[in-house]
Each structure stands twice: as C-alpha cells, then as structure tokens.
Amino acid sequence: AIPLVVSISTALSAKNGLLIRNRTAFENSRKISTVVFDKTGTLTEGNFGVNRVTTLKGGISKNDLLKMAAAIEQNSEHPIARGIVAAAKKEKLELSEIKNFQAEKGKGVSGEINGDLYSIVSPGYLKEQGKDLPENAFTEAVETVVFVLKGEELIGFIALADQIRKESASAIKTLKDKGIKVLMATGDNEQTAKSVSDQLGLDGYYSQVLPHQKSELVEKLQSEGAFVAMTGDGVNDAPALAKANIGIAVGSGTDVAAETADIILTNSSPADIVNLILFGRATHRKMV
Numbered sequence: 001a002i003p004l005v006v007s008i009s010t011a012l013s014a015k016n017g018l019l020i021r022n023r024t025a026f027e028n029s030r031k032i033s034t035v036v037f038d039k040t041g042t043l044t045e046g047n048f049g050v051n052r053v054t055t056l057k058g059g060i061s062k063n064d065l066l067k068m069a070a071a072i073e074q075n076s077e078h079p080i081a082r083g084i085v086a087a088a089k090k091e092k093l094e095l096s097e098i099k100n101f102q103a104e105k106g107k108g109v110s111g112e113i114n115g116d117l118y119s120i121v122s123p124g125y126l127k128e129q130g131k132d133l134p135e136n137a138f139t140e141a142v143e144t145v146v147f148v149l150k151g152e153e154l155i156g157f158i159a160l161a162d163q164i165r166k167e168s169a170s171a172i173k174t175l176k177d178k179g180i181k182v183l184m185a186t187g188d189n190e191q192t193a194k195s196v197s198d199q200l201g202l203d204g205y206y207s208q209v210l211p212h213q214k215s216e217l218v219e220k221l222q223s224e225g226a227f228v229a230m231t232g233d234g235v236n237d238a239p240a241l242a243k244a245n246i247g248i249a250v251g252s253g254t255d256v257a258a259e260t261a262d263i264i265l266t267n268s269s270p271a272d273i274v275n276l277i278l279f280g281r282a283t284h285r286k287m288v
C-alpha cells in the first residue's frame, strides 16, 4: 500500500501543478540551494511573435525571407520556429517543401529549398562562422534575433519578441527570500538575457550557453557544493536536467525533456517551484 503521507502529498502536488516522476527527487527538494532556470518557455511565455523582418539583400522581399524561413522552421518544435511559422501563416504565405532538414541544438536549423541550402541561426553561431552581426540587428527591446543564410551568405534576420511570465517575478522573490540562489542559463543573446535578469532581479545569468555547457554549468555549481534544481523545456536541456540533483521539465516543452526530468511543471509556471520546495519540506517533516 502507498503510505498515507505519500498519497496526500501526491494529490496536493497534482493540484498545484507538479507531476512527480521521481519520488526521491521530490523528497530531496527541501535540500535545493540553487535553482537554474532556462529562459525561453520557463521564465518567459515562450510564445514568440515576429517583431521585425529585415532583408539584407536586394531582390529578396520581407515576405520572401519569412516564407523561406517558415518552410524550414515547419520541421522544428522550438518556440522560435512556432513563432516564425505562425507569422508566415498570418501573411497567408505558401510554404515550400524542403529537403534535408537538420537541427543543430542551441544553434539553429537548415534545409534545402529548390537545391539551395538555407540556415536560420543564432548570433553566437554567426560569430563562430567569422561573420559580423549587422548593426541594426539588436535594439533596446527584449528580442530574440535569428539570422537567415543562403549558403554562406547572410540574407536577412528575423526579430521575435517574447514576454516575461507574470508569475516569474514573485516566484523568484520568494525563492530568494528562502535563501535560494536563483540563476538563469539561456542559449539566447547577451542583451536579452541581461534584460530578463535585470527585470527579475536574478542572482546571475549565463547567455549564449550551448546545450553541453548547460550540463557543465550544473556540474560546476555542484562541485562548489550546491544542490541544484534545473528547469528546461527543450531537447537541448535534457543532459542538464539529467545532471541536476532535481531535473524539472516544463509541461509545455518537448517529450525528451519530460522523459529525462524528475518533476514536470504541468502549468509551466515557475511559481510551482515554490510549491515544490514547500511540499518537499512539509512531506519530510511528516515522514521523520
């Protein structure tokens, strides 16, 4: 039989947006000293709208650029991809069939349209390729900017806007009040990361973090004595979720993240991390 305390806490958890996949991890939640949040889809809505489409090449219109990007992004489940495809559908653009779709985690995607290779990539990837970022790419706004390449040539960029979740600020304040260190690790650009961190009063942030670097970060924090809870929604977050003392997947995220996680936030709300810690503490008291 399931002990009474366990069944009560499971029911309570379910009501409060927590799906517990690993009982031991749940009970250990009282030990959490550091929470590392993923940005997109966790602290923010992860609901991107296209703000600006800029072409850098004569003969290619904004709609041409959007159409090509959307044709490729149809094959990706990243929130950026969903935003680009939705914008193209809104413009009633017909999306071509593509060949050889490839996704490079934390960097971007590519595919062939009529024999030409198109890639949609992060600013970090563009810099790695030795290319200069266009001066008008970044503005004061909290935007995620992705760059469109035809072959090796940069032909334009698309800026997408996300919003900080309304529950994020108070959840972070509560965690900090409990003496928990709150950090963010994101694959997104420095400006956007800093802006989100400043708005939420985080203890620190890491930007342009590649997937393997997320798990290295967890390891580094652990080697400094931290008991780490890490949140994530994407395929790219799975290794870090596995490495963390408590891996937490966001309900709106991918199956891969959910399968790796100890706990799933069914409402995708950072506020439920506060519940997790409270229930973990209460359950522990009742058991000892």
Ligand code: ADP
Residues within 6 Å of the ligand: 038, 039, 040, 073, 076, 077, 078, 080, 081, 105, 106, 107, 108, 109, 120, 121, 122, 123, 144, 145, 146, 185, 186, 187, 188, 189, 209, 211, 234, 236
């Ligand atoms: P986050 O940590 O915010 O969830 P990711 O690691 O998923 O970020 O992605 C990091 C960056 O890689 C994005 O900000 C974007 O520049 C690029 N990227 C990832 N997936 C895609 C995609 N489907 N299309 C375009 N760019 C992408």
Ligand code: MG
Residues within 6 Å of the ligand: 038, 039, 040, 041, 232, 233, 234, 237
């Ligand atoms: Mg993500």
